[in-house]
Ligand code: GH3
């Protein structure tokens with residue numbers, strides 16, 4: 001631990017530095033306010049002992065400046081050590097940012113006790129900071145978990161809904177098109193029934209991973225929309241752009257080559273996709289519901305028209 005002693009009277013400073021040394025602290029001396037500020041910046045002390053009456057900048061001003069120099073969350077204990085005995089001075093010392101106020105001459109025992117008290121507060125404070133950091137971390141993790149799908153790890157329905165409204169508004173503001181895909185695994189019920197639920201789950205994980213990898217814009221979002229259904233949000237994407245993306249996704253899943261002997265369209269697992277695009281209008285905050293409905297209707301047509309295809 002390092003203490004900065006800001007004191008113009010050399011005998012006083014020498015004595016205090018010596019006493020601090022006996023307590024196991026490293027003491028740095030500055031002989032006036034200006035030098036004290038500089039030393040504070042360069043030495044980054046853990047404690048400041050501060051005289052009030054000094055030529056040039058007085059101790060009150062030094063304390064005020066130290067508090068301004070500290071960045072958010074920083075705190076260095078300041079103990080005034082002064083010959084001024086009035087209550088008004090003590091009150092002012094605390095007011096400008098001091099933490100304690102001792103009147104010279106101070107006994108070694110009192111100085112030691114006061115320094116220990118400050119050390120204890122500083123220690124509690126840093127424990128609290130560690131705890132706060134852990135809490136922030138836990139909160140972030142909780143947010144992540146609450147928006148991720150437990151099986152596949154991609155975004156869940158809740159995150160999909162939030163993102164859709166957010167992107168809807170953003171595209172409305174920027175006058176950009178927004179495209180939406182609803183994807184459904186073909187003949188997944190017979191897949192499950194024949195290969196078992198566990199294999200079914202593995203299949204869903206692989207499909208989710210493939211969809212996520214096949215998207216290349218950071219603003220694109222793929223989410224697990226329901227059991228074996230996925231939703232894809234494509235901001236700033238026209239219908240023809242989205243059609244290309246959807247075909248790429250369909251191709252990527254087929255290329256995965258997960259054997260499906262019970263599919264009526266292909267020997268491997270395939271997907272069908274319904275696509276809807278629009279340019280959202282400002283102020284039309286519920287317009288995305290119609291977009292979802294259109295994508296759903298398109299998906300239904302993709303199914304009835306033979307599956308393993310994209311329909312707009
Ligand atoms: P279609 O081509 O018309 O979509 O036929 P399908 O068999 O895929 O359609 P359906 O909606 O009847 O079947 C969906 C099946 O998906 C039902 C269920 O067995 C399976 N499924 C839904 N969620 C999960 C899941 O989390 N894990 C597993 N293993 N299977 C799921």
Ligand code: MG
Pocket residue numbers: 007008009051052053054
């Ligand atoms: Mg003095």
Ligand code: MG
Pocket residue numbers: 184185228229
């Ligand atoms: Mg389905």
Ligand code: MG
Pocket residue numbers: 184
């Ligand atoms: Mg279905």
Ligand code: MG
Pocket residue numbers: 184185186187188189228
């Ligand atoms: Mg299905």
